[in-house]
Amino acid sequence: MNQDVSVERIRVRYGETDQMGHAYYGNYMLWFEQARGRWCRDRGFTYKSLEDMGYKLPVVEVQARYRGEVKYDDLIQVRIHVAEWKRSAVKFAYEIYNETSGQVTTEGYTWHVLVGQEMRAITVPTEVGALMERAPSPETALA
């Protein structure tokens, strides 16, 4: 199992904050998702291309621990890697490092099940497994 880490840098939007002055806890889910997109691109494909092939990876479980502050205009790094594989499921782990404050602020994971057109879980087929097992590579990475 390839556990290389990918990193997505995100600038926090004003509309992602709430009146407490921090990023709202639900908006981290969008950042985790964006990091998954980066993870795919680093390996030379896109999540969109997976859906075009007839597969989807819906989230079946999420957990996040918020330990530090993330505020408007902060530049964060969402660090993502595959933490576990099962027959038809994959677990991504996340760590958010806030470049602006210099702190690791958040940890989390998501579990996904691979489904086909009928939205039923399927064993990861070879063509998908080959993509997901790729090591990230600067040569093949997508912008």
Place this chain on the structure above:
Amino acid sequence: MNQDVSVERIRVRYGETDQMGHAYYGNYMLWFEQARGRWCRDRGFTYKSLEDMGYKLPVVEVQARYRGEVKYDDLIQVRIHVAEWKRSAVKFAYEIYNETSGQVTTEGYTWHVLVGQEMRAITVPTEVGALMERAPSPETALA
């Protein structure tokens, strides 16, 4: 053209505010959408049923003017009516009355085009026009 007003009452969510302490301007679009759902229900059908019939009403233009404050936990009324009809387009007008503050805070409109399965504009067919021209009725309104 039936211009009866429908009213949707909404409690403002914490995650809909931003660090300025008010509702974020983009979140009003979700409230306008929810009011359109109410408008349909008051007339005995749902927007979902329109999509099930093969039609969609995507937004092609939106305008909103923010004059007063809408804050967390405020209870707002989104008042909606049909302001204009064209061959394949309809304009909804909105007014937000903030029950908590007693002020009209927001005005806006959306233009929608009726499209079929191919996402191309179509002349409003009889079965859709009949629904849209209905007067709201307590007897047939959906909860």
Place this chain on the structure above:
Amino acid sequence: MNQDVSVERIRVRYGETDQMGHAYYGNYMLWFEQARGRWCRDRGFTYKSLEDMGYKLPVVEVQARYRGEVKYDDLIQVRIHVAEWKRSAVKFAYEIYNETSGQVTTEGYTWHVLVGQEMRAITVPTEVGALMERAPSPETALA
């Protein structure tokens, strides 16, 4: 510890879905938050009033398991109760029952820390504990 369940009914918005045709996983966090607001109201106070008193209850951990489908226009019940208390922390547990489909679709929890004006954890003071330990009551519940 009072573990009475409160229930918030929510109609799923169009803008809460994604192109997979279901509610986006991050939007459940807004529903959990709305249910926390209901939980307070059932006990005769509002989360807003807590903040007005100088306290906040930021989320420090969230978990959600998505087992069933939640779609546009579905009417869901978010069932919430207090699952655990610590000196300065409280855990809410959630279950989402989809009235439209008749299925329990989602389970989750959030951990919150009580903080004062300085955003530092404080021991739950008597005035707050008294509110949080209340049993829900139709007589004192807020609309």
Place this chain on the structure above:
Amino acid sequence: MNQDVSVERIRVRYGETDQMGHAYYGNYMLWFEQARGRWCRDRGFTYKSLEDMGYKLPVVEVQARYRGEVKYDDLIQVRIHVAEWKRSAVKFAYEIYNETSGQVTTEGYTWHVLVGQEMRAITVPTEVGALMERAPSPETALA
């Protein structure tokens, strides 16, 4: 009045789509906001620094026209410039060019009022006017 255009490139998130398969109309407001942040950075300051100085620029009006498709994973350019100035108000104009489809898909504007700590409109002070009138410059632009 300096009308130089700034450009912010944004990759559309999955959670920004809806079940129609396009970006939800309310999410464009977050992109407009992000473009305003870019506009400031191109001129060597941040909107955050304006707030730190005690000023805010709340949106008092928005309009958007959706002419073309913006889908998941599309890379869009939000092109922004100042279209008009008044004593205490500024109008930003936006054009979204979808790099993925090669089409201009969206046009819009926002009106903002400059307010001080009391959230009341104030005449643009010299220190703010000087920032806002700056020409964008590669030498002073912030990343």
